[in-house]
Amino acid sequence: MGRAPCCDKNNVKRGPWSPEEDAILRSYVETYGTGGNWIALPKKAGLRRCGKSCRLRWLNYLRPDIKHGGFTDEEDEIIYNLYNEIGSRWSVIASQLPGRTDNDVKNYWNTKLKKKLLSSGRMSRMNHPASSSNHVNDYLADDNACIPVMPGSGHEQPQEVALNPIYRFPDAFGTYQDLPPQVQYTSHESRLSSSQEYSISSITNSPSITSMDRTSNVSYIEDGRFFSDNGMGQMWDFVNELLFRDEFPVRNHRRVYQPSFPSDDPRMFSN
């Protein structure tokens, strides 16, 4: 048995949205929300549209936080780097560009950026995401995986950031909802004799960096132990979960500890 259509195509309007329809949809969603049911929404709102069409119109055009207008050079760079890493995962790429939708990014890539990169010769230097066997794609095949994100501007080591994979946890991890949306990991030269030290930075939409390395006295790794001394329990859980993954994304550095989670002392564990 085939799947039933989501709406009666003979009784719904298709094609471009009129300003009146936009106003009805905007007003309804702002007043009542989507109710978690886009299929029922058009009937309730008095629109002769398919629920899917309403959802798309809202997400891609009417949402108040949508950014209209041209892409910046910085956005170009983010798209280029992410496409190079993960291919046409437009929703993932768009999630790193505040105010941009997957449709926006996809259209922009197909119509402008690709040509721009071709003419500059950068496309020929790209990885081939679809056939890539790099670990980033492996990560992305896992539902619980961390998703690579671009570094924010203003990082103190931009060259290194460009070489190392950077990850964020999906927003769906409600327990970490207090964290900034992106968390970046980079490794840098150890200042400790027996272990690598990692700087763990959170990037917000602004270019500011919250350092969590030893010098800022927030948390640090030493001799296989992770220390946190400022009540950043959620961050600590988060960091551990990431670091325990076999694929911990720091190349050319040994992992400094093995899973021994949970510890009695929520601030510390060792292997």
Next chain:
DNA sequence: AAGCTCCCCAACCGCATGAAG
């Protein structure tokens, strides 16, 4: 001015996924 081509982007389509029953 008219006709044509190209390009952009909003919108659609079909499939995958996951939740619910």
Next chain:
DNA sequence: CCTTCATGCGGTTGGGGAGCT
């Protein structure tokens, strides 16, 4: 476990505006 269905995603289409002849 199976079926149904809503949602989300990436690929594709086509209307209309811009630019060219």
